[in-house]
Every structure is written in C-alpha cells, then in structure tokens.
Amino acid sequence: MLxxxxxxxxxxxxxxxxxxxxxxxxxxxxxxxxxxxxSIASQRMVTGTQSFPxxxxxxxxxxxxxxxxxxxxxRLIRFAxxxxxxxxxxxxxxxxxxxxxxxxxxxxxxxxxxxxxxxxGHQMIKRGYAGxxxxxxxxxxxxxxATIPPSIGLILYGYVGEVSIGxxxxxxxxxxxxxxxxxxxxxxIVAKKRDYDxxxxxxxxxxxxxxISFKESIWAxxxxxxxxxxxxxxxxxxxxxxxxxxxxxxxxxxxxxKEMNWKTLIxxxxxxxxxxxxILLIISTSSILGYLITYERLPQNAADFxxxxxxxxxxxxxxILIFLLLAGMFIESxxxxxxxxxxxxxxxxxxxxxxxxxxxxxxxxxTFGGMTPPVGVTMYTVxxxxxxxxxxxxxxxxxxxAGIILLIAxxxxxxxxxxxxxxxx
Amino acid sequence: GSGESKxxxxxxxxxxxxxYTLKLGTALTEGDPIYDGLxxxxxxxxERTNGKVTIEIFGSGSLGEDNDIVEQAKTGANVAVLVDSGxxxxxxxEIGVLSAPYIVDNFDEANKVAQSDLFKxxxxxxxxxxxxxxxxxxxxQGERHMLTNKEIKTPxxxxxxxxxxxxxPIAQKTMKALGMSPSGIAWTEVYPGxxxxxxxxxxxxxxxxxxxxxHEVVDYITKxxxxxxxxxxxxxxxxxxxxxxxxxxxxxxxxxxxxxxASRKTEKSLEEYEQKMIDxxxxxxxxxxxEFKALTDSVYSEFDGYxxxxxEINNILGK
Amino acid sequence: MTLNAFVQxxxxxxxxxxxxxxxxxxxxxxxxxxxxxAGSPIAWSVEIAQLLFVWLIFLGANRSLRENRHIGVDFFVxxxxxxxxxxxxxxxxxxILAFLLFVSRFGILLSIENYVRQLSxxxxxxxxxxxxxxxxxxxxxxxxIGKIWEKISTLGSPKH
Ligand code: NA
Ligand code: NA
Numbered sequence: 001m002l003x004x005x006x007x008x009x010x011x012x013x014x015x016x017x018x019x020x021x022x023x024x025x026x027x028x029x030x031x032x033x034x035x036x037x038x039s040i041a042s043q044r045m046v047t048g049t050q051s052f053p054x055x056x057x058x059x060x061x062x063x064x065x066x067x068x069x070x071x072x073x074x075r076l077i078r079f080a081x082x083x084x085x086x087x088x089x090x091x092x093x094x095x096x097x098x099x100x101x102x103x104x105x106x107x108x109x110x111x112x113x114x115x116x117x118x119x120x121g122h123q124m125i126k127r128g129y130a131g132x133x134x135x136x137x138x139x140x141x142x143x144x145x146a147t148i149p150p151s152i153g154l155i156l157y158g159y160v161g162e163v164s165i166g167x168x169x170x171x172x173x174x175x176x177x178x179x180x181x182x183x184x185x186x187x188x189i190v191a192k193k194r195d196y197d198x199x200x201x202x203x204x205x206x207x208x209x210x211x212i213s214f215k216e217s218i219w220a221x222x223x224x225x226x227x228x229x230x231x232x233x234x235x236x237x238x239x240x241x242x243x244x245x246x247x248x249x250x251x252x253x254x255x256x257x258k259e260m261n262w263k264t265l266i267x268x269x270x271x272x273x274x275x276x277x278x279i280l281l282i283i284s285t286s287s288i289l290g291y292l293i294t295y296e297r298l299p300q301n302a303a304d305f306x307x308x309x310x311x312x313x314x315x316x317x318x319x320i321l322i323f324l325l326l327a328g329m330f331i332e333s334x335x336x337x338x339x340x341x342x343x344x345x346x347x348x349x350x351x352x353x354x355x356x357x358x359x360x361x362x363x364x365x366x367t368f369g370g371m372t373p374p375v376g377v378t379m380y381t382v383x384x385x386x387x388x389x390x391x392x393x394x395x396x397x398x399x400x401x402a403g404i405i406l407l408i409a410x411x412x413x414x415x416x417x418x419x420x421x422x423x424x425x
Numbered sequence: 426g427s428g429e430s431k432x433x434x435x436x437x438x439x440x441x442x443x444x445y446t447l448k449l450g451t452a453l454t455e456g457d458p459i460y461d462g463l464x465x466x467x468x469x470x471x472e473r474t475n476g477k478v479t480i481e482i483f484g485s486g487s488l489g490e491d492n493d494i495v496e497q498a499k500t501g502a503n504v505a506v507l508v509d510s511g512x513x514x515x516x517x518x519e520i521g522v523l524s525a526p527y528i529v530d531n532f533d534e535a536n537k538v539a540q541s542d543l544f545k546x547x548x549x550x551x552x553x554x555x556x557x558x559x560x561x562x563x564x565x566q567g568e569r570h571m572l573t574n575k576e577i578k579t580p581x582x583x584x585x586x587x588x589x590x591x592x593x594p595i596a597q598k599t600m601k602a603l604g605m606s607p608s609g610i611a612w613t614e615v616y617p618g619x620x621x622x623x624x625x626x627x628x629x630x631x632x633x634x635x636x637x638x639x640h641e642v643v644d645y646i647t648k649x650x651x652x653x654x655x656x657x658x659x660x661x662x663x664x665x666x667x668x669x670x671x672x673x674x675x676x677x678x679x680x681x682x683x684x685x686x687a688s689r690k691t692e693k694s695l696e697e698y699e700q701k702m703i704d705x706x707x708x709x710x711x712x713x714x715x716e717f718k719a720l721t722d723s724v725y726s727e728f729d730g731y732x733x734x735x736x737e738i739n740n741i742l743g744k
Numbered sequence: 745m746t747l748n749a750f751v752q753x754x755x756x757x758x759x760x761x762x763x764x765x766x767x768x769x770x771x772x773x774x775x776x777x778x779x780x781x782a783g784s785p786i787a788w789s790v791e792i793a794q795l796l797f798v799w800l801i802f803l804g805a806n807r808s809l810r811e812n813r814h815i816g817v818d819f820f821v822x823x824x825x826x827x828x829x830x831x832x833x834x835x836x837x838x839x840i841l842a843f844l845l846f847v848s849r850f851g852i853l854l855s856i857e858n859y860v861r862q863l864s865x866x867x868x869x870x871x872x873x874x875x876x877x878x879x880x881x882x883x884x885x886x887x888x889i890g891k892i893w894e895k896i897s898t899l900g901s902p903k904h
Binding site for chain 2: 780783784785787790791854857858860861862864867870
Binding site: 011012013014015016017018019020023024027037038039041042043045046049050052054055058059062234235236237239240242243244246247266269270272273274276277278280281282284380383384389390391 | 759762763765766767769770773774776777781790793794797798800801802803804805807808811813814815816817818819820821832833836839840843846847848850851853854857873874876877878
C-alpha cells in the first residue's frame with residue numbers, strides 16, 4: 001500500500017492527470033497481489049459510477065451552467081448584492097448563505113460546490129477576490145450543504161450504524177447554521193484585511209431598490225423554494241431534484257427571461273459533458289483504490305492500532321477523530337463511512353459518546369476531507385471549474401480550514417449543540 | 426466458464442502447509458444474527474484448520490455490491506458473498522424459484538429444499554458452467570412483509586401503491602401481481618422516500634426493516650410473508666477446488682452447521698425485532714395470507730418452467 | 745476519406761452523442777419522477793439513467809482528454825525547460841496508454857465472460873453497462889496515441 005502511495009505522488013507531481021495517477025498507482029498493486037484478477041480494476045471503474053445519488057453531480061453542474069446562460073445567476077447575484085452588498089466580501093458571503101439554502105435541497109457537498117463554482121466563482125475572481133480565496137470559500141462552505149439535512153452521508157451512517165436517521169437529520173441543523181456563521185466571520189476578517197470590494201460598496205441599498213431587485217430575481221429565488229417544496233411533497237427524491245433543477249433552469253431561460261437560445265443551450269450542455277466526465281473519471285478510478293484499501297483491511301488495521309494506544313475516553317475520541325481527519329484527506333468519504341462506522345461505533349458507545357453526536361462529527365470530518373489536499377474530490381472539482389491552481393487554493397483555504405476545525409472542537413466539547421434538537425422531538 | 430485470469434495465490438498446488446484467505450462480503454451489519462453466524466463460521470474454520478484458512482468478513486456491503494462480488498468470485502478472486510437465489514438466477518434460472526412468492530412457508534421447508542437432490546443439481550450446474558461454488562444455502566434472514574403508512578387488511582388495500590422492491594424480475598412481477606407499481610429507488614433512498622411520500626410502500630424482513638430504521642417512517646407493518654429470504658454463501662469454484670480436500674470438507678461442514686445455527690437464531694430474533702418496533706410505535710398486523718398467495722399464482726406462469734419446479738418442490742416437502 | 749476528415753467526423757459524432765446522452769439522462773430521471781408522481785411509476789428508470797450515465801462519463805472522458813481538460817498538478821513541472829517537459833509528457837502519456845490498454849483488455853474479457861449477468865429490471869445484459877469502461881478506455885488510448893504523436897512532432901521541430 002505504501003508503494004501505491006509513492007507511485008501516486010510521483011505521478012501526480014509529474015503532472016499526470018489525477019484520475020490516471022490514482023488508476024495506475026492502484027493497478028500496480030494488482031500486479032503484486034495474486035488473489036486479485038485484473039478484471040476487477042475495470043469492474044470497480046464501472047461500479048464507482050453506478051450509484052444513483054451520484055447523478056446529482058452532473059445535474060447540478062448542468063443546472064449551474066444553465067443558470068448562467070438563462071440569466072438566473074445574474075439576477076440572483078444582483079439581488080444578493082442589494083441584500084448584503086454592503087458587507088465586506090459580499091460575494092463570498094453570498095456563496096456561504098447559498099450553500100446553507102442549498103443544504104435544504106441537496107445532500108451532496110460536491111454537487112453544491114460544482115454549481116457554485118460555475119455560478120459565483122468567476123464573478124468573485126472578476127471582482128478582484130484572489131482565485132484561491134474564491135475557490136476556498138466555495139469548496140469549504142459546501143460542507144454546510146452536507147451537514148444540513150437531507151444529507152447522503154448521514155443516511156449512510158444511520159444505515160450502517162443502525163442509528164436513527166431522523167435524529168441524525170435533526171442533529172445536523174444547528175451545526176450547519178453555526179458553520180455558516182463561523183465561515184462568514186472568517187470571510188469578513190480576511191476580506192477586511194485585504195480590502196476587498198473597496199470600489200464597489202458604497203452604501204446600503206434603499207428598501208425600494210431591494211424590492212425592485214427582489215421582483216426581478218423572483219424566479220431565481222423561487223428555485224430553491226420549488227425544489228424544497230418538491231422534495232417535501234414527495235414529487236421527487238433528493239437525487240432527482242437535480243433533474244428538476246435542470247428542467248426549471250431551461251424553462252426560465254427559454255420562456256420567462258428569454259435570454260437562452262439553442263446555441264447557448266448546447267454550449268451549456270457541451271461544457272457540462274466535459275466537466276462531468278472529468279470529475280466522474282476521478283471518482284471512477286478512485287473506486288479501484290477504494291476497493292484495494294478495503295481488500296487490504298487498511299482502515300481496520302489502523303483502527304486496531306489506535307485502540308492499543310490509550311484507554312482514556314476523551315483522548316480516544318479525539319484520536320479517532322484525528323484519525324478520521326487524516327484518513328479523510330486521502331480516502332473518499334462514503335468509503336470511510338461504510339468501512340469505519342461498524343468499527344468505531346461500538347467503541348464510541350462503550351466510552352459513553354452518543355452515536356448521533358458521533359455521527360455528526362464523523363460525517364463533518366470525513367466530508368471535510370474532500371476539501372483538503374492531497375486527494376479531495378470537492379477540491380479538484382472547484383479548482384478545475386474555477387481554473388485556480390491547487391496550491392493557491394490550499395494556501396488561501398487555511399483560514400477556512402481553521403474555522404471548520406474550531407467548530408468541530410466546539411462540537412466535540414459541547415455535545416448538546418447537536419443533541420439539543422433530537423432531544424426535543 | 427472460468428476465465429484465463431484464474432489466479433489464487435498458489436497455482437493449483439494446494440497443500441496443507443500453505444495459508445489461504447477468503448474474503449467474505451455481505452450487505453448485513455454487525456448485530457444481525459446472520460452476520461454474527463458468519464463470524465462464528467469463520468472462527469470455526471480457522472480453529473479446525475489450525476489457522477491455515479482465514480475467512481475475513483466484510484460487512485455493510487464494504488467489499489462491494491453482491492452482484493459485483495459474485496462476478497469477482499467467478500473470475501477467480503479469493504472472495505465469497507452471501508446472496509439470495511435471485512442473484513444466481515441469471516446463471517441458473519431454476520435456482521431463482523426459491524425467490525418466488527410463497528414458494529415455501531418457513532425456514533424448515535427452505536432448508537429441506539436446500540438439502541435436496543434437486544438443489545444439488547442446480548448447485549452443480551452453477552459450479553460446472555459458471556465457476557461458482559455454493560458453500561451452503563441455509564442462511565435464513567426472515568420473511569418479508571409490507572411496510573406502509575396505510576392500513577392493509579386485504580390485497581385490495583395494496584392496489585395502486587408505489588412500492589420499492591428488489592430489482593429482480595420475479596420480485597417486480599410479484600408486486601405487480603399484488604396490484605402495486607414497483608418503483609426504481611435505491612435502498613438508501615427508501616427512508617427519505619417513505620418519509621416524503623415519493624413511494625407509498627416498501628417490503629423487507631424484520632432485521633432489515635429495523636436495521637434501516639424504516640419503522641420510523643411507516644405506520645404499519647403487515648405480515649404478508651410473501652418471500653422467505655433464504656441466502657447462501659457463494660465462492661469461486663476454481664478457488665475452492667484449489668484448496669486441500671481436507672480444508673474444503675471443513676469449510677462445507679462448518680458452513681452447513683453455522684448456517685443452520687444462525688437461521689435458528691434469526692427465527693427467534695424475529696419476535697424480538699417485532700416487539701422493539703411495536704414499542705417504538707409501529708402497528709404490526711396479521712392478515713389472511715391465503716388471499717395474497719392466490720393473487721401471486723400468476724407469477725409462476727411468467728417464468729419458464731416455474732410451475733413444474735413448484736410442483737417438484739411441493740413433492741419434496743410432501744405438500 | 746482522408747484520415748483527417750475521418751477524425752473530424754468522428755469528433756462531430758462524439759460531441760453529438762455525448763450532448764444527447766447528457767440531455768437523455770436528465771430526461772429519464774425527470775420523466776421517471778413525473779410518472780411516479782402521476783401514479784404510474786417506471787421501474788427501470790433508475791437503471792436506464794445509470795446505463796446512459798456511465799457511457800456519458802467514458803465517452804465524455806475522451807472528449808475531455810482531447811481538449812486537455814483532465815485535472816493535474818502542474819506546480820512542479822511548470823518550472824522545467826520546455827524540452828524536458830515535452831519528453832516528460834511523452835513518458836506520462838505512454839504510461840496512461842499502457843493503463844488504458846490494460847483496462848480495456850481485461851474489461852472486455854470480463855464483459856464477455858459474464859455476459860449472462862442481467863440488469864435487474866431491464867431484461868438486457870449487464871455487459872451494456874460494463875463494456876462502457878473498456879470501450880471508453882480504448883477510444884481514449886487512440887486519442888492518447890494522437891497526443892504522443894503531436895508531442896513527438898513538437899520535439900522534432902526546432903521552432904518550439
Ligand atoms: Na458555497
Ligand atoms: Na443537505
């Protein structure tokens with residue numbers, strides 16, 4: 001397994017596309033392991049793409065592209081500016097608030113980040129925000145989307161660990177909102193220091209201006225509302241919501257705003273095909289790696305080791321969470337949930353930690369891993385879609401990482417933040 | 426048949442000095458009586474082979490989807506999987522009759538069929554033509570019931586409900602025969618799907634219902650018992666044959682023994698699961714199963730030879 | 745037809761097919777939800793969407809390869825002189841080519857060997873899904889050969 005890691009890093013630093021670097025590094029192990037027929041590599045590449053919730057990714061990429069060509073974005077940003085344009089770093093705040101609203105619609109951080117990269121990313125850079133800062137705020141704030149229900153990760157955790165999914169969902173709400181506040185504070189501090197928006201902000205808009213831009217963007221604002229209502233009333237599932245988003249964006253663009261034509265429509269589709277394939281090819285080859293990690297029982301061995309280290313319960317919880325943080329930096333979050341929940345949950349319960357509380361911590365941490373180097377699907381997605389070099393992203397994301405880690409620490413020591421709502425219902 | 430990628434770590438020269446590892450995948454999770462039975466099976470094999478044969482259990486579907494593991498075993502990987510007969514029906518259609526509605530009434534009957542010469546015939550065909558070896562087919566997971574928010578008293582109450590069921594054609598046809606519309610939804614979406622009314626119904630055995638917390642989002646569990654979920658462990662036939670004969674015998678014996686034991690535990694646990702769910706607010710209703718059974722008769726005529734197979738099975742059971 | 749004309753018409757076809765697949769996946773999932781809501785669900789909708797999706801990915805991946813859109817980390821190599829970079833790129837492409845050929849060979853064997861595996865609610869072979877990877881990888885390997893050829897030509901010409 002060490003060999004796989006070394007090959008991966010060497011190839012990565014030689015500028016081989018990530019998807020192939022992961023695939024080739026994984027294949028090297030197949031050559032050495034006689035129990036593994038090579039055909040499994042191909043099989044894993046197929047099955048890596050065969051999860052229905054994954055469909056949300058292309059849908060929200062396409063919806064994001066269509067929202068641009070349909071004129072929805074333009075109006076949404078205009079409205080958000082009228083609303084919070086007077087706060088320093090306004091577009092970054094818009095991204096954070098939008099992720100919170102999207103949290104009620106989408107269960108996938110990656111889909112949210114992909115859409116926002118298209119919708120707000122370029123506008124932020126155009127306005128003079130650093131590329132790394134823009135990509136960082138979009139990627140890290142998408143963690144809010146994965147924390148606020150519905151959340152695909154929490155559903156998986158509840159399923160594997162036999163923990164009430166209803167309780168998990170309730171437990172995610174307050175941490176999600178806190179995350180929004182934490183990230184807005186970080187954004188404010190950074191933007192203030194950098195003097196962002198200096199030329200743009202003049203004054204708070206008048207109530208009348210606000211109403212005008214509200215009316216203008218009503219169809220765009222209805223977008224999340226319609227999705228929420230659609231899911232609530234059982235018209236479509238969270239995974240299908242993306243398809244509705246696409247159809248809705250097309251409808252608005254073609255018939256309401258009338259800014260879209262056949263040419264811009266096809267251009268959006270073309271763009272989305274390439275975006276989608278690029279991202280999904282990484283997920284596809286990563287699932288070869290995921291299989292090897294499972295096959296070699298890597299997480300279990302690491303966990304066994306961890307339990308040998310200490311018997312102090314708080315220390316053990318923190319050690320487990322640090323382990324998850326490190327594992328999350330390399331391994332896809334769903335893989336970790338499936339593998340590690342059955343191992344860690346019994347230990348956690350033994351040392352008196354509430355499984356719902358642990359679920360929120362675990363999901364936040366492993367999903368956060370997707371936003372950190374060296375392997376992070378959300379990070380790659382956002383950097384790719386915003387054309388920001390990974391190294392800039394990493395450097396500029398550090399304050400956001402700090403905000404998230406601070407919040408996680410708060411959640412660890414004050415369990416009632418997560419457990420308050422489930423205890424009410 | 427077996428491919429050219431046939432490898433198993435010892436090039437067919439199996440001897441008792443060597444060590445072997447089989448990776449056994451299942452969608453079940455720890456705490457399920459069948460899962461625990463698999464662990465005991467693995468421990469027993471390890472002990473009797475003096476640690477030379479290790480069976481590693483991979484729960485919660487972590488080794489992959491059942492169908493994918495079947496495919497891996499087929500191509501010679503050192504993997505095995507716990508599957509229902511529906512998954513094997515693509516290869517040996519006859520075996521799928523065990524997934525037909527009301528084919529048997531309980532574990533004892535299912536077990537009797539699994540020990541019969543008829544079953545042996547199917548299992549040989551699977552090994553010879555598809556390189557898949559059944560270790561034992563007596564792992565009983567329970568009877569499947571209807572989960573709804575509407576009270577079900579007669580089959581008419583099911584009319585028009587959108588239900589999530591297993592993908593296998595026989596399950597889909599059974600639901601249609603009961604008047605429902607089967608709807609393609611992933612298992613992970615059943616919980617929110619029921620909660621939000623995307624689907625009106627699901628069907629599952631008690632341990633799975635409880636495991637996925639579905640009792641939180643339905644008001645009624647109606648004991649229709651339409652499927653008896655009997656499963657078996659399947660490994661690559663070449664891989665198994667490559668083991669020293671003594672080890673093979675130990676594996677078959679222990680799989681048989683622990684399958685039976687775990688199934689008995691499941692039978693007992695079904696009541697406990699039911700009580701737990703009742704305590705958490707679900708209404709569990711009995712119905713006249715015969716009415717439902719009569720409706721599903723038509724399913725048998727939609728699959729080649731299933732009518733005859735049912736007669737043969739009834740003969741074995743003396744019915 | 746010259747080779748170039750053939751390549752051009754292939755690219756046109758691939759663009760059309762992938763665009764079409766993208767819209768079809770949306771269409772099927774959308775229609776499935778609408779039909780289910782209207783009371784007559786389509787059981788095979790999920791499977792057909794996933795079938796089209798996997799082809800969309802692997803045919804689209806070739807498009808992405810052709811347009812040099814796959815994500816990499818050029819932080820270290822961008823400091824190298826262009827000649828060395830070109831040689832390095834050729835080596836990287838050769839490795840990718842080997843990977844793609846491996847996956848396509850073993851993938852196609854798997855699809856053939858397990859042709860009996862059925863898609864559960866559509867009565868067709870699972871090979872219609874599993875063949876997407878080897879076929880996609882094979883097409884990508886041809887594109888990769890083209891890329892290597894391009895790089896070698898650049899090496900040969902003193903202009904660059
Ligand atoms: Na955001
Ligand atoms: Na969410």
